[in-house]
Amino acid sequence: xxxxxxxxxxxxxxxxxxxxxxxxxxxxxxxxxxxxxxxxxxxxxxxxxxxxxxxxxxxxxxxxxxxxxxxxxxxxxxxxxxxxxxxxxxxxxxxxxxxxxxxxxxxxxxxxxxxxxxxxxxxxxxxxxxxxxxxxxxxxxxxxxxxxxxxxxxxxxxxxxxxxxxxxxxxxxxxxxxxxxxxxxxxxxxxxxxxxxxxxxxxxxxxxxxxxxxxxxxxxxxxxxxxxxxxxxxxxxxxxxxxxxxxxxxxxxxxxxxxxxxxxxxxxxxxxxxxxxxxxxxxxxxxxxxx
Amino acid sequence: xxxxxxxxxxxxxxxxxxxxxxxxxxxxxxxxxxxxxxxxxxxxxxxxxxxxxxxxxxxxxxxxxxxxxxxxxxxxxxxxxxxxxxxxxxxxxxxxxxxxxxxxxxxxxxxxxxxxxxxxxxxxxxxxxxxxxxxxxxxxxxxxxxxxxxxxxxxxxxxxxxxxxxxxxxxxxxxxxxxxxxxxxxxxxxxxxxxxxxxxxxxxxxxxxxxxxxxxxxxxxxxxxxxxxxxxxxxxxxxxxxxxxxxxxxxxxxxxxxxxxxxxxxxxxxxxxxxxxxxxxxxxxxxxxxx
Numbered sequence: 001x002x003x004x005x006x007x008x009x010x011x012x013x014x015x016x017x018x019x020x021x022x023x024x025x026x027x028x029x030x031x032x033x034x035x036x037x038x039x040x041x042x043x044x045x046x047x048x049x050x051x052x053x054x055x056x057x058x059x060x061x062x063x064x065x066x067x068x069x070x071x072x073x074x075x076x077x078x079x080x081x082x083x084x085x086x087x088x089x090x091x092x093x094x095x096x097x098x099x100x101x102x103x104x105x106x107x108x109x110x111x112x113x114x115x116x117x118x119x120x121x122x123x124x125x126x127x128x129x130x131x132x133x134x135x136x137x138x139x140x141x142x143x144x145x146x147x148x149x150x151x152x153x154x155x156x157x158x159x160x161x162x163x164x165x166x167x168x169x170x171x172x173x174x175x176x177x178x179x180x181x182x183x184x185x186x187x188x189x190x191x192x193x194x195x196x197x198x199x200x201x202x203x204x205x206x207x208x209x210x211x212x213x214x215x216x217x218x219x220x221x222x223x224x225x226x227x228x229x230x231x232x233x234x235x236x237x238x239x240x241x242x243x244x245x246x247x248x249x250x251x252x253x254x255x256x257x258x259x260x261x262x263x264x265x266x267x268x269x270x271x272x273x274x275x276x277x278x279x280x281x282x283x284x285x286x287x288x289x290x291x
Numbered sequence: 292x293x294x295x296x297x298x299x300x301x302x303x304x305x306x307x308x309x310x311x312x313x314x315x316x317x318x319x320x321x322x323x324x325x326x327x328x329x330x331x332x333x334x335x336x337x338x339x340x341x342x343x344x345x346x347x348x349x350x351x352x353x354x355x356x357x358x359x360x361x362x363x364x365x366x367x368x369x370x371x372x373x374x375x376x377x378x379x380x381x382x383x384x385x386x387x388x389x390x391x392x393x394x395x396x397x398x399x400x401x402x403x404x405x406x407x408x409x410x411x412x413x414x415x416x417x418x419x420x421x422x423x424x425x426x427x428x429x430x431x432x433x434x435x436x437x438x439x440x441x442x443x444x445x446x447x448x449x450x451x452x453x454x455x456x457x458x459x460x461x462x463x464x465x466x467x468x469x470x471x472x473x474x475x476x477x478x479x480x481x482x483x484x485x486x487x488x489x490x491x492x493x494x495x496x497x498x499x500x501x502x503x504x505x506x507x508x509x510x511x512x513x514x515x516x517x518x519x520x521x522x523x524x525x526x527x528x529x530x531x532x533x534x535x536x537x538x539x540x541x542x543x544x545x546x547x548x549x550x551x552x553x554x555x556x557x558x559x560x561x562x563x564x565x566x567x568x569x570x571x572x573x574x575x576x577x578x579x580x581x582x
Contacts, residue, residue, distance in 0.1 A: 024438060024439075028438075029443075030438070030443055030446045030447050030450070032446060032450065033438050033442065033443070033446045034438060037438075083410075087406055087407070087410060090403075090406060092401075092402035092403045092406060093403050093406065110383075111383035112381075112383045112384050112449050113446070113449075115378055115381060115383060115384065115406065116378070116442055116445055116446055116449075118410075119378060119409075119410075119413070119442055120437060120438050120442045122410065122413060122414070123413070123433050123436045123437045123442065124433070124437055124438070126417050126429065126433045127430060127433035127434055127437060130426050130427075130429045130430035130433060131430065133426060135421050135424060135426050135429075136421075138417065138421045138426075138429065139418060139421035139422065142414050142415070142417045142418035142421060143418055145414045146411060146414045146415055146418060147315060147319075147321070147324050147325060147328075147411050147415070148315075151324065151407055151410055151411045151414065152320075152321055152324070154407055155321045155323060155324045155404070155407055156321050158403050158404075158407075159321070159323065
């Protein structure tokens with residue numbers, strides 16, 4: 001039996017050590033932007049994407065072979081995730097003051113530096129990805145982030161605020177805004193481990209399902225938790241008129257949907273047998289947050 | 292004798308045709324962000340970076356061989372340049388209402404979409420660069436854009452506003468903010484053409500010198516031109532208390548410096564002989580804007 005908490009702790013520590021190595025020191029000139037990049041990157045994220053990447057990498061037999069490449073890719077993805085959060089929190093976007101219990105970047109520094117710091121994390125991530133020599137993964141990640149992925153989801157998210165939306169729109173937003181980057185993390189782990197195309201395809205399906213479930217759960221938590229529990233403003237989705245699952249389907253159906261997605265996801269990776277244990281547990285972790 | 296105007300026209304047309312091909316159509320969902328990306332990319336830029344890239348590529352014997360790869364790289368660099376302008380114009384940054392005679396992106400659309408549209412151009416550029424298969428160039432470009440390049444220059448630029456600055460700081464700002472991307476355009480042209488390391492090194496020197504001259508000239512034009520001539524607010528640097536060459540050295544010395552840099556640059560590429568004619572003329576074009 002693998003201890004999932006210990007696994008998460010191990011991967012978080014390795015990811016953080018890699019981030020520590022690749023991010024410029026705070027006193028490297030110009031110091032303000034490097035301080036901001038580190039502030040937001042080390043603000044207490046749970047490193048879910050790196051955990052999923054490394055768990056997939058391990059499940060596909062990668063460990064002890066290319067581990068450094070996998071960790072660099074995991075660190076780059078975490079930087080890209082942080083870039084998206086910094087810009088998402090800006091006054092002209094979601095206008096959030098707190099993230100993970102700490103002031104958001106534009107609050108702790110200023111708006112101009114938050115825009116540039118986000119940009120810098122994005123560009124530094126591509127520079128790091130280039131050092132791994134895997135151009136196929138760079139293409140995959142850029143595609144998951146672009147207007148047919150994360151950024152497309154953010155646009156529709158913002159443009160749907162305060163509007164009555166269909167199930168299709170809510171699903172589009174979350175598939176793109178959240179699931180795309182989670183899914184590509186899993187794909188990257190499989191590709192670096194040298195998994196065959198059939199395995200990569202099944203893991204991609206798995207990634208999309210748990211990515212979507214992750215966002216449904218996030219919506220539920222935003223409704224049901226306190227600000228203290230979340231580390232960010234609770235209920236802000238409803239206040240902002242966001243298109244969320246609970247707002248469209250109600251709470252009970254949303255919870256059922258989140259669990260159904262995870263069960264479907266598990267089926268996709270049955271082929272991994274025992275090697276899939278950590279991935280199964282990470283998927284379970286996503287829904288246990290609401291049970 | 293090569294007609295430089297005709298050359299610029301040819302390369303602009305080819306760059307625009309490539310951009311037309313790689314940018315999602317305006318009606319691709321979600322349409323608003325794709326419309327913004329095209330609005331800013333086709334806002335009438337002079338395509339200086341693509342011209343320098345292709346002229347270097349031609350001078351190093353690349354034409355008829357890898358031309359598509361060179362044009363894709365040129366288009367990606369133009370998208371990265373556009374991304375930087377969109378974010379630079381934001382209210383929290385330079386707060387500019389006009390660019391190339393047209394409303395800036397956040398004015399023509401809105402601020403949230405301008406942030407996301409800039410992000411999307413940056414990410415799409417890396418996706419395009421990945422299709423060229425040249426991971427060395429991706430690394431080079433990311434490095435020129437990051438906090439040791441363009442973004443570092445922008446940070447110091449903003450943080451120096453309204454302050455008395457030294458020659459070293461003005462030079463840092465412009466070397467990083469402007470010269471880095473111009474220089475890497477030239478390097479990319481040389482690398483794709485298969486130039487040898489000595490030639491690449493000399494062309495890198497050439498690129499840094501003309502990149503710096505380009506920014507000195509830009510500062511001079513901001514002081515001496517009308518808003519109509521510039522297509523953006525004239526005198527805005529002085530109003531914003533920007534660290535410019537004329538503000539530190541005076542107008543005459545700035546003009547002399549811009550010319551001296553070009554003359555130094557010419558010496559770096561003497562080795563190209565007649566093949567360097569277009570590059571020499573492009574460099575000359577930079578300073579003739581102020582004579």
